[in-house]
Amino acid sequence: MAVSQPINSRRDMLSIFDARLQNTQSDLLEDTRLEFGRNMLKTAIIESNISPNQALQSEIIDEVHEVEEDLWMTKTETTEGEGWLFLDCYHERLWSVYSLAESTIFNSAIDSLLKSEGGGLDRLWLPTNEVEQIGDMGDFEGIKIGFAADEVFPQTFVEENFEFTDLSIDGSGPNSNHLYKILKSTDEIQDFISLSSIKIRREEEDEFVRERITNEGAFTTRGGTDIRLHLSTVGRIKDQYERLLGAVEQNHLIGADDQENGGRARGSPVVIRFSKPVPDIEEFLSHVVNAQDPFRLWGHVRQTSEEGYKVDGVDAHNGDKIAIEMSPEWLRLYLYGDACGNTALRLFTNIQHYYDPAAELVIDDV
CATH class of the missing domain: 3.30.70 (Alpha-Beta Plaits)
Structure with a gap:
């Protein structure tokens, strides 16, 4: 992304994203493809247990510009090339990373930020039923099902234990939800349905946004009329994930609580x-x-x-x-x-x- 105008506030950043959002929709309507160099807005939600200052020390970050409190513009360099990321840490636990860079550069930068052992940053990990709930936020426009045992387990183990070594289905269009329901009700494959991404169209009044959202909390915004709808989608998924994290951390951390006559075990x-x-x-x-x-x-x-x-x-x-x-x-x-x-x-x-x-x-x- 070439920064061609000053970005001195969150409003400036969102103005650029809003223009790209609407231009993306125009490009896709006219040509069914994007003009070279005009990339879709990409967003990743990442889970953090460290401070923003610690994250900004990553070896892939070459430049850091503080836009305003809790928002930084960073220039990153990976094996895929250079690109600009916007790190938004307004939510203390679940950060947003935005970019207009090419997908390969953005994905490589996110991978590099998260790969450090003990680094305190991680992806979102949305189980299939949680991805299904995202579909309730708007109209289905596509699904991707990905079961890939052979990427983790060796060939002999897979051959001995699985009917499928992998199962990949990528469906698009308004009937994709119907396709998903058919697959889930098919005895031979219903136990191999792992939902890895979903495409939705959200509408509010006269505005809309089209999103592709993965089970790792990564978004590709495929067009729309108002950036606020994208931010709303991101916020709702953060709320959804925060409830999951809260359920685990409030009820399933093993420890002991002090009491007047000793202690009491907690957690399961x-x-x-x-x-x-x-x-x-x-x-x-x-x-x-x-x-x-x-x-x-x-x-x-x-x-x-x-x-x-x-x-x-x-x-x-x-x-x-x-x-x-x-x-x-x-x-x-x-x-x-x-x-x-x-x-x-x-x-x-x-x-x-x-x-x-x-x-x-x-x-x-x-």
Whole structure:
């Protein structure tokens, strides 16, 4: 993105985004494609456990310009090239990163910001039912279903345990919601439906916005008439995700509360129930707690009973201590002290996407 006019306030930034939003709609209507160099607005919501100043020290950031309180314009350099990002930290926990850079540059910059071990930044991890709820915000315009076991598990494991090595369906148009319902009701594939992105059109009065939203909290704004509708969509998904995080962190952090005559234990593990028994728990865990993407967990696996295993480990996101107990039918995740609830959502969402789309997450008060 070439900055061709001063950006001295949030209003200036939004004015540029609003013009791009409306021009995108015009370009797509006239030519069904974008003019070269006129990129769609892209947004990523990222979950943070650090201060903005710490994030701005990232090695990929070459320049930092403070626009106003809680808003910075940064020039980033990655292997894909240079680009400008706007880091909006108005929400203390869930930040917004905006850009008009090319998709490859934007995605590379976001990946680089989040990859540092113990760096305190993470993606959103929206389970399939949460992505479905986004569809209720507007009219369906498209869906993408992605099940990709072979990206995480080795070929022999996949061949022995899955009917599909991968399942990818990308549907567009007003009938995409009907297609999704048909697929979910089809016995042969309903247990392999993992919703990875959705396209919606939101309208309020005479204004509209068209969005593509992924299960990692990334947006591509595909046209519209008012940037405020995009900001409203982002805000609603932040509220939705904050409720999920709150449910985990208020009810499932293991610890103790001081009382007059001692202490009282609090918290319970997050439970994931598998739709079918896991045949080889030890091998399954070896690909989940190996410190690699997408799970980003590391630990020591040991057998505790004929069918039971335990992991004592850490989350590479924050370095938080975790423990896992697992049987063929369920997995229990223990988060201790002030651990981050994003760990549970990352684990479950990636189990859905790479192993068992029909798995169930059991957390209190959702």
